[in-house]
Amino acid sequence: MGYDYLIVGCGFAGAVSARCLADRGRKVLIMERRSHIGGNSYDFYNSFDILVHKYGPHYFRTNDKDVWQFLSGFTEWRYCQYVIKSCVDGQLFDFPVNLNTINQFYGTRFSSMEAKEFIEKLRVKIDRPRNSKEQVISIIGENIYNAFFKNYTIKQWGVDPSNLDASVTARIPVRFNKDPRYFESIYQAMPKEGYSKLFENMLDHPDISLMLNTDYHKDKDGINYTKLIYTGCIDEYFDFQFGKLPYRSLRFEFENYEQEYYQEYSQINYPNEYDFTRVVEIKHVTGQKISKTTIVREYPESEGEPYYPIPMMKNEQLYLKYKNEADKLRDTYFIGRLAQYKYLNMDQVVKESIDLINKLE
Ligand SMILES: Cc1cc2nc3c(=O)[nH]c(=O)nc-3n(C[C@H](O)[C@H](O)[C@H](O)COP(=O)(O)OP(=O)(O)OC[C@H]3O[C@@H](n4cnc5c(N)ncnc54)[C@H](O)[C@@H]3O)c2cc1C
16 A cells, blocks of 8 residues: 655654644554654553653643644643752752742842842853853853752763853743743643543544554565655664764653652752752642652663754754755655754644645645
8 A cells, every 4th residue: 555655753743744644635654663652752651550751751831822722633731830949959949040049049038120130240241152051150140050050961961061052051041030930831731631642632543554663764665655754863864874963861760659749849850969860750740639659760871762962063063964965855854853853842843743744735
């Protein structure tokens, strides 16, 4: 049988593209090398009956109404606001840094205006920050940088912040109000029955076929298709001909407890102690009511599954060599975080997948 499209990967990029194509009457085959759908947003009920996120917490948020409406066709939502704390010297602080963080850290009782004036004197005046360290100290000064950012970034990325792109920390806001939320997006919610259920509903279409445990590079022969949408690693597609694109990986250590909650918040960051970066208790945001709980500790590693592209100039240059090759191919499209070697949130991937299919069909 022939397919209009072969799609490699069943994360948001692959599944959203598949659904948009099928809704336009195209026949689609998805090949996924893992044993499950959902890509990195995959969740499942563990042996303790707790809904857990296998590849780290996935907090859905977006400002894009089209993305929100598209996904709402496949799930109901549990509205939530994500609140995260950072543990410094044994105390929990609001994070991202806000007025409470500043007052607690400096033992002050500043108003918003006073805190701004205070930080203005502390911040290091750098017009165009060239790296993550300069980016943070130019906004908030050295003390808070050293307490909250420096060691966290070293653990997370395995390099000093002065060697990392400014874009890494530019995503983290600093607020002079008391807003304790992690994000300010208009829509913040978890799929009511989980991400995997959302994916199941999205893929439930007669023109979408799915092969799990199937690797494009090993199993593509004999598959008859006209166009290819590839959401795997771009360097792997080209057989690593220019070298391997480096990624930061993670090891997840899950632990179950016979008690309702382990900690007060869904996420606590540990910038300065331990080898793990954060402890996540996802139950706080999935809203599951159950007398037991599961937590996960995240240990950054240099080897393993490719999670975070490392934003450094030399890696970007290597990626561009692959992109140059990709641009020469006909009827082959590279989307998603691995194919573009770019950290993208779920909503960004949904948006670009919808846009790609609108352009193609
Ligand atoms: C630890 C962590 C936490 C995150 N938290 C958030 C968050 O809170 N909020 C948010 O919006 N985003 C978050 N993200 C980002 C989110 O995971 C991505 O936006 C999303 O996964 C992108 O979807 P994708 O389809 O591009 O990639 P993926 O979800 O990675 O899907 C790609 C799929 O392709 C498959 N594949 C690759 N190569 C092949 C091959 N050769 N053959 C067959 N299949 C193949 C892979 O197995 C994978 O399933 C987080 C990411 C990580 C790593």
